[in-house]
Amino acid sequence: MIINRKYNIIMRIFIHPNPLRYFLLSVTIAIVTFGLIFSSCTDYEQESVPVPDRTAVIYLNFKTGASSKPAAEMNTSQSAETRAPMLHAIDENGINTVDVLSFKVDPADPTNIKKGTFFYRAQGTYNAGTQTVRVQLLGASEHQTLVILANVREQVNTLAAALGEQKEMVMSRLLLPVTSDGMPDLTNGMPMWGELPDQAINETYAQSSITAPTVTMIRSLVKITYKEHIPQLLSPDGGNLWYNGIKFLVYNHRSKGCITPNNFQVIPLSVSTPTIPIGATGIQGVHHTLLDHSALTGSGGEESFYMFEADNSKVNSGSALDATCLVVQFLGGPASGWHRLDFRDYMQPPGSGFMDLLRGYHYVIEPKEWDGSMGAATPEEALKGKYTLKCKIVPWNEVQGEVKVDGNKRLKVDKRIFSFPGDPNVTGETGGTQTLTLSTENTGGWRIDGKPDWVTLSQNSGTDGTPATVTLTVGVEPRTYRPYGSNESRGR
Numbered sequence: 253m254i255i256n257r258k259y260n261i262i263m264r265i266f267i268h269p270n271p272l273r274y275f276l277l278s279v280t281i282a283i284v285t286f287g288l289i290f291s292s293c294t295d296y297e298q299e300s301v302p303v304p305d306r307t308a309v310i311y312l313n314f315k316t317g318a319s320s321k322p323a324a325e326m327n328t329s330q331s332a333e334t335r336a337p338m339l340h341a342i343d344e345n346g347i348n349t350v351d352v353l354s355f356k357v358d359p360a361d362p363t364n365i366k367k368g369t370f371f372y373r374a375q376g377t378y379n380a381g382t383q384t385v386r387v388q389l390l391g392a393s394e395h396q397t398l399v400i401l402a403n404v405r406e407q408v409n410t411l412a413a414a415l416g417e418q419k420e421m422v423m424s425r426l427l428l429p430v431t432s433d434g435m436p437d438l439t440n441g442m443p444m445w446g447e448l449p450d451q452a453i454n455e456t457y458a459q460s461s462i463t464a465p466t467v468t469m470i471r472s473l474v475k476i477t478y479k480e481h482i483p484q485l486l487s488p489d490g491g492n493l494w495y496n497g498i499k500f501l502v503y504n505h506r507s508k509g510c511i512t513p514n515n516f517q518v519i520p521l522s523v524s525t526p527t528i529p530i531g532a533t534g535i536q537g538v539h540h541t542l543l544d545h546s547a548l549t550g551s552g553g554e555e556s557f558y559m560f561e562a563d564n565s566k567v568n569s570g571s572a573l574d575a576t577c578l579v580v581q582f583l584g585g586p587a588s589g590w591h592r593l594d595f596r597d598y599m600q601p602p603g604s605g606f607m608d609l610l611r612g613y614h615y616v617i618e619p620k621e622w623d624g625s626m627g628a629a630t631p632e633e634a635l636k637g638k639y640t641l642k643c644k645i646v647p648w649n650e651v652q653g654e655v656k657v658d659g660n661k662r663l664k665v666d667k668r669i670f671s672f673p674g675d676p677n678v679t680g681e682t683g684g685t686q687t688l689t690l691s692t693e694n695t696g697g698w699r700i701d702g703k704p705d706w707v708t709l710s711q712n713s714g715t716d717g718t719p720a721t722v723t724l725t726v727g728v729e730p731r732t733y734r735p736y737g738s739n740e741s742r743g744r
Contacts, residue, residue: 301415307386308387352400365447502579527561536574591641697714
């Protein structure tokens, strides 16, 4: 890597081994960072929970964009900045309260998200203008893991963590309930979590913008958007799927959710499996009305809502009646019955291909096929799978859209993974053209490195302050094969 005050974008190529035959082009952001190691100076051996004694500054890194995650049917033309009207209006980036929980790390496994012992709690003061938190911390001879929590003060106040209690046990009690409409309680704002592992806290820790650490804040919820087909969806005989409104029911939703995950991956800033609290799965077939009536007409509108994570993949070896799914009624028009919408790969056989719903992900559902039928007479009949709409499910990983580095400067990209149609092992098949939009506040601009010969770029560098759109064109077949999902390291 060349250290020249520029952001480097490193492109890596993966071949997705599934029947859909996609080129997958992953864009990994490599950032030059500088770290300082501090020695601890104070040892606290108190029996009661200690009180913090020094002020520190922590930068909060909020993910306002979205980036793609490989899915069964990737809509690569879809904008990564998908926005839709919300059923419950909420500022997804709003910070009302900040709480910090400190845990002494396990010296043998200091970065393990489940390990550590409770040390103390502190309340932070958030500055929206600088996106910083001022918080009183406490030094110790042992390193600490700092858990940053936003908009969940009520839950933290009732946590009753004891000095020396195991971190996993403390985190398991940080839960959010649902409201009467089946959606998470967002009265106090969007719940968020971030973590700074293995920190050496001393008298000089985080005292300036140079030494202040940056924490990635991850929303604790799943975002769902129903996106109408453009133009209106047609049946095989040419009938229009028009309607005067739409009603949404959610079946088998989780009745509560964990504020913090138990399986976070630093690379690529995501979770791999859902964190489901004990007792969160309801009785089979129980549903809530998400939206009693929306004025959608089938001509391109959107509706969005939030839910807790769901472990839907277990349904692949069980009953589809247990899956978290949507059942919708089109009010008026030729399909005015009930229809089931699943979070699954519709290219797979019926009853299979179900996907987990993960925190920090935005799932966009777009109807793909309509058989022309009116639908089921009752939602329970639709739940049994007799009347379904085949859909395109596009999950965007919302925690990868923006990278913030020391000094509060940003490099923003609208996508991290590109899906190109075609088989790279078949001569003559090419992936076509797609675009990457990026911008940076960093003096010195940006540069793209590591591009393979068979990918052509419209430009490979740019300046700060001016957004750029880079066109990527895939040509001849790649010469390497690597299954998607293999571990990759990110340059620093």
